[in-house]
Structure formats: structure tokens, C-alpha cells
Amino acid sequence: SVQTPLSTLSRQRPDSLEAFWMPFTANRQFKAAPRLLVRAEGMYYHDVDDRPILDGAAGLWCCNAGHARPRIVQAIQEQAAQLDFAPPFQMGTPLPFVLAQRLAALAPASLNHVFFTNSGSEAVDSAMKIALGYHRLRGEGQRTRFIGREKAYHGVGFGGLSIGGLPNNRKAFGPLLAGSDFLRHTLDLSRNAFSPGLPRHGAELAEDLERLIALHDASTIAAVFVEPIAGSAGVILPAPGYLQRLREICDQHGILLVFDEVITGFGRVGNAFAAQRFGVTPDLLTMAKGLTNGAVPMGAVLVSDAIHSAYMQGPPGAIELFHGYTYSAHPLACAAALAALDTYAAEGLFDRAIELGEYWQTRLHSLRGLPNVIDIRNFGLIGAIELAARKDAPGSRGYEVFERCFRDGQLLVRCTGDVIALSPPLIIDTDQIDRIVDVLGEMIRATG
Numbered sequence: 001s002v003q004t005p006l007s008t009l010s011r012q013r014p015d016s017l018e019a020f021w022m023p024f025t026a027n028r029q030f031k032a033a034p035r036l037l038v039r040a041e042g043m044y045y046h047d048v049d050d051r052p053i054l055d056g057a058a059g060l061w062c063c064n065a066g067h068a069r070p071r072i073v074q075a076i077q078e079q080a081a082q083l084d085f086a087p088p089f090q091m092g093t094p095l096p097f098v099l100a101q102r103l104a105a106l107a108p109a110s111l112n113h114v115f116f117t118n119s120g121s122e123a124v125d126s127a128m129k130i131a132l133g134y135h136r137l138r139g140e141g142q143r144t145r146f147i148g149r150e151k152a153y154h155g156v157g158f159g160g161l162s163i164g165g166l167p168n169n170r171k172a173f174g175p176l177l178a179g180s181d182f183l184r185h186t187l188d189l190s191r192n193a194f195s196p197g198l199p200r201h202g203a204e205l206a207e208d209l210e211r212l213i214a215l216h217d218a219s220t221i222a223a224v225f226v227e228p229i230a231g232s233a234g235v236i237l238p239a240p241g242y243l244q245r246l247r248e249i250c251d252q253h254g255i256l257l258v259f260d261e262v263i264t265g266f267g268r269v270g271n272a273f274a275a276q277r278f279g280v281t282p283d284l285l286t287m288a289k290g291l292t293n294g295a296v297p298m299g300a301v302l303v304s305d306a307i308h309s310a311y312m313q314g315p316p317g318a319i320e321l322f323h324g325y326t327y328s329a330h331p332l333a334c335a336a337a338l339a340a341l342d343t344y345a346a347e348g349l350f351d352r353a354i355e356l357g358e359y360w361q362t363r364l365h366s367l368r369g370l371p372n373v374i375d376i377r378n379f380g381l382i383g384a385i386e387l388a389a390r391k392d393a394p395g396s397r398g399y400e401v402f403e404r405c406f407r408d409g410q411l412l413v414r415c416t417g418d419v420i421a422l423s424p425p426l427i428i429d430t431d432q433i434d435r436i437v438d439v440l441g442e443m444i445r446a447t448g
């Protein structure tokens, strides 16, 4: 039978929604009233009815340069036609070497080596394994414990779940990795509600790490994983000095510090990485999303010279790390990533979160006083409006505002529980910031 062309299939409602099991979605509710996006350009999606939808979420925190950016589109087209796939084990292609150099040049000084993966979850699991192997190589193989944080999100691999702090993501999946322990999260509405930018209070929460070291002994601890800003849990920010203190304590005890920058990387808070914005350098840094502007799946781990050189020992013919994925350093992903970095550089997008940060902050905080708004948080071009939960239906108010924004406001935002999270593409202008705030205000009022 003559197949319907892709250009048709990709623009119309599918015949059946049954077979696709959608990720992190209320499948039955969605399939009863589907929201289908069929094309995107710049700051806008277009849904299946060709309605323009302002993208207040950069897709899913990942399209930092906006959509259908010419350099990236062209790079993917050319690469697909030239070299679709090549084996990355014991064989090479030029692009990942070029890309790794570019990333090392963008990264904090000591992070000069890049391990490629296909997602943030794989980057986290890879970083965990690299950390364990590092200690083993140095004769401290008993350091097998990871320290995560309450409300943390490190993806959905068994490794990342084991150091994540979101109960819904964990409770159905058994014991996970043994031994993980957790810092308290740093969200504190009683002391920090409506703080513009970083919260004033909470740096002392870094001392939790000393308590965990006193309990477990440093000799059992491999690494501490934190998101400089916890996005998925509803945008939780560090008080000034908190990250610096974690760095100090890790240094005192030979514990690796890992920044999970899947969300904060590539200009989201200004600079290439939050590590630079906050002036704290981790030993490992995980990334994904903005790495390719969301155009092709890719993740990566930035690795310090010290960790990398600990592996580069032993017989010269030996495989130093028995870990990797079929699509590690995939040609299409590398092409997209190089074009994304070119786009970020050509348009100065790593400065935008700082240039627009004040305006963003002022406009967001103008929503204070609306019904059920109990906190507003912001840093760089990240924002969060926390709504009071309905006593009998936590999360329902947030979902309703999200749904109204899309259906009535033609605005895409993220809702995580009763928090409306915002992370627009860095190409946003002040009129579009106004539009986001105006639509949000209208829909929050309408939701009650």
C-alpha cells in the first residue's frame, strides 16, 4: 500500500492513540483530550489546529535557542546524508573529538574531558559509575555510597533514581541502589517566600553533609550529587554560600562533588554553566537538553583532569572504562550540538539570562497577590509560581492552570505539582515576557 507521506502524518491527528504509552503522562486523560504540537519556529509551537503557542518552557527546558534554528536544521540534514551512524567503540568519527574540545573550552578550567551519552539520565548513571571506578582505581573501592538530596531529580535510571528525592519517581521500583543518603532540600517558604533571585536563608543546610559524613564516615562516600538549581521539583534555589560550602566539605573528605546541570547548563542562568555563575567547580558535571538545543537526544559528562588521568593507567591496550552506549557520540547528535554551540555563541545567548534577568524578575513578581499564589521564585531565565494545593487534590490547581494556559492562552508552561515552572528560550524578548506574565495572571485568576 502507498504509505501516507511523513509531511502529512506529522501534521494531522493520528488514526489511533492506543499503542503509544506516553512517558510521565496521565495517558487516559491525555488521550481523551490530546494536545498535539506539529511544528515549531523561534519562540512558537503550532498545534494540530495551527494555533501559535508561545513556548514558555523551551520545550522541556531544552530548546534554549528556540526552535527550527537554521544552523542546527542544516547541520542535521547534512550529517544525516553524509554519515548516519558509525560504531563508537574502538572506531571514531571526527565530530565528537571537535565537540569535546569545544565543551572543554566552555567548561570550568579543570573539566577537560567529555563522555557522551544519549540523555540526562544516562549522563547521571555514567557519572555515578565513573565516580565509583575512580575511587576503586585509587584503592578506595569501599567508597560506594552516594549522597543525593530530597526533592532532587537526576533522571529515571536506577542510578539516578537512587540519588533522586521525588517519592513518586521511586516508590514503585523497589530498593534501588543500597546506601544512598540525602541532604535536606533547600525550599523554605517560611523564611524565603517571594525572594527575588537567590533566597537569603538556607546556606547552613550544607552542614547536612557533615552530619551524613559523621554517620557514614567519609571512607564510604563516593560522591555528592546536586542540581545547582533543582528544576523538576519546582525550581528550588540555593542560598548564597550553600554550594561553596558543599565544595569545601567534599574537599576536606576526598568526596567527589557532581553538579547535575541538565537544566542549568547552556545559558539557562547565564554563563555556559551554573558552576561558573555560582563560582563553584565540581569534579564531574552532567549535561543534556541544551547541549543540542533539544534537537537530537544527547547527554554528556564533563570529567576533571584528575579523574580522567586516574583511569588512563595500566596496560596501554586495556579498555580503561567498561561503559558506553551504541549511540554514544552519535554523528547526528554531534552535528546538532556543534550547530547549537555556534548558535549560542553567534547570538550571545549565554548573556541573555543576565541581561534579561532583572526584567524577568520584576515581571514575574508582579503576580504576587493573585489568588492562591504562595511563592514566586526566579533566577536567570528560570521562574516558578507556586500555587496553594487544593486540600483534597494536590497538583490539580497547577494542572488546571497549565491546561488553561495552553487551551485558552496559547502558552506552553510546565506544571510540576502545584508549581508552574517557566524556562523560556533565551531568545525571548520583553514583549514575550510580558505575554507570559499576562496570560499566567489571567489563568491563575480564572482557575480559582
Ligand SMILES: Cc1ncc(COP(=O)(O)O)c(CNc2cccc(C(=O)O)c2)c1O
Pocket (backbone or CB within 6 Å): 060, 061, 118, 119, 120, 121, 122, 124, 153, 154, 155, 156, 227, 231, 232, 233, 260, 261, 262, 263, 288, 289, 414, 416
Ligand atoms: C537535573 C536533571 N538530571 C537528569 C535529568 C534526566 O534527563 P533525561 O530526561 O534526558 O533522561 C533531568 C531531566 N529533567 C526533566 C525531564 C523531564 C521533565 C522535567 C520537568 O521539570 O518537568 C525535567 C534533569 O532535570
